[in-house]
Amino acid sequence: MIASPRIGSGNGRLSGADRRFLARAIERGRRGWGRVHPNPMVGALVVRGEEVLGEAFHAEYGGPHAEVSALSALDDVRGATLYCSLEPCNHRGKTAPCTEAILASGITRVVFWAAEPGVEQSGGAERLRSRGVVVDGPFGKPSEWAAENPAFFRNASGRGPYVALKLAVSVDGRIAPAGGKRVWLTGEESRREVHRLRAGFDAILVGRRTWEADDPMLTARGVVVPRVPPVAVLLDRRGRASIGLRALRRRSGPRSIVATTPVGAGPLARRLSGCADVVAVPVQGKGLDLAFLMEVLEARGVSSVLCEGGGVLAASLLREELVDRLYLFVAPVVVGEGGVPAFPITQPGECAPEAFRFRGWKSVVDPSRFGNDTLIVLDRGD
Ligand code: AOF
Numbered sequence: 001m002i003a004s005p006r007i008g009s010g011n012g013r014l015s016g017a018d019r020r021f022l023a024r025a026i027e028r029g030r031r032g033w034g035r036v037h038p039n040p041m042v043g044a045l046v047v048r049g050e051e052v053l054g055e056a057f058h059a060e061y062g063g064p065h066a067e068v069s070a071l072s073a074l075d076d077v078r079g080a081t082l083y084c085s086l087e088p089c090n091h092r093g094k095t096a097p098c099t100e101a102i103l104a105s106g107i108t109r110v111v112f113w114a115a116e117p118g119v120e121q122s123g124g125a126e127r128l129r130s131r132g133v134v135v136d137g138p139f140g141k142p143s144e145w146a147a148e149n150p151a152f153f154r155n156a157s158g159r160g161p162y163v164a165l166k167l168a169v170s171v172d173g174r175i176a177p178a179g180g181k182r183v184w185l186t187g188e189e190s191r192r193e194v195h196r197l198r199a200g201f202d203a204i205l206v207g208r209r210t211w212e213a214d215d216p217m218l219t220a221r222g223v224v225v226p227r228v229p230p231v232a233v234l235l236d237r238r239g240r241a242s243i244g245l246r247a248l249r250r251r252s253g254p255r256s257i258v259a260t261t262p263v264g265a266g267p268l269a270r271r272l273s274g275c276a277d278v279v280a281v282p283v284q285g286k287g288l289d290l291a292f293l294m295e296v297l298e299a300r301g302v303s304s305v306l307c308e309g310g311g312v313l314a315a316s317l318l319r320e321e322l323v324d325r326l327y328l329f330v331a332p333v334v335v336g337e338g339g340v341p342a343f344p345i346t347q348p349g350e351c352a353p354e355a356f357r358f359r360g361w362k363s364v365v366d367p368s369r370f371g372n373d374t375l376i377v378l379d380r381g382d
């Protein structure tokens, strides 16, 4: 997701051409968005001298790795250099180890960007070096690798699902005018990007006010068709969801999930009569226990969650320190006094930087432009 990949310095020497090829491998890898998660997006390039002989990316979960795809499409790569965005794996998983394919190919130099975080999968660089291949890498910082493949690196640390929060706000930080009525603040291009983003997540989560006001479908209807459509998750502490909601009437994809209190779960499940999976989540403060919800989702195989508001849910997630990434689409609109704030401050004396601890957050991904809107991406520092 870094607009132009920053390679950084690290273990080995890089020429200007090396940096260009490595950046291109990272960019190619991004084409796997929506198709490879929870595995990483990976790109690879085979170069001899200054000539790119071939390039590939990891295109499908469980399918050939980028390195193997790039090599297997070429007849003779002896003496060439392989550039990859991730350290070649050294394990037999759903596919054979990339290290073996590289050794068999006659590649004499490998340049890679990010270190492999998996214990079983790692050791690729060492293995190749032990067999006489010149290996340069890793380069850059873990936070930069994580910015490119956030859910993958987060999941590798075993700390529960990766959580991103997406908000579309006016320049005065509002998500809706007074009364909370649905209006589009951001333009068409931003909305397209949101659909593309949705395709790369296992679940899309919204709070009660959002599904009441907007009745969203929560599907990924963009250029990227997700390998597995994300599951819609609706928060419903009061047990008010009805079978008429668009997110519950979806015909394709996984059944939506409605989270409510343990007391309300039985009655709600009966009322929704099989249109959704109702999960029981204890109450915490004025809402549901969101950390508990994340555990429930993880147990159901969800490893990444995109939260799409509204403000109350956003504030709770931030307060609970559950957010790993913030996607903030800023529209050139002023909503003005009385508008619904993106970050409601409810406790007297609270000030946003303290309450939400934005101070340690990093802007690793460059801001980007979608039509007249600006997307700001912030990653939580560790
Ligand atoms: C990928 N694509 O291009 C590379 C990966 O189960 P497997 O065999 O597909 O292995 C998945 C692991 O292999 C993955 O988690 C990562 O650690 C490593 N490298 N994975 O899916 C690739 N190079």
Ligand code: ZN
Residues within 6 Å of the ligand: 065, 067, 088, 089, 090, 096, 097, 098, 099
């Ligand atoms: Zn591999």
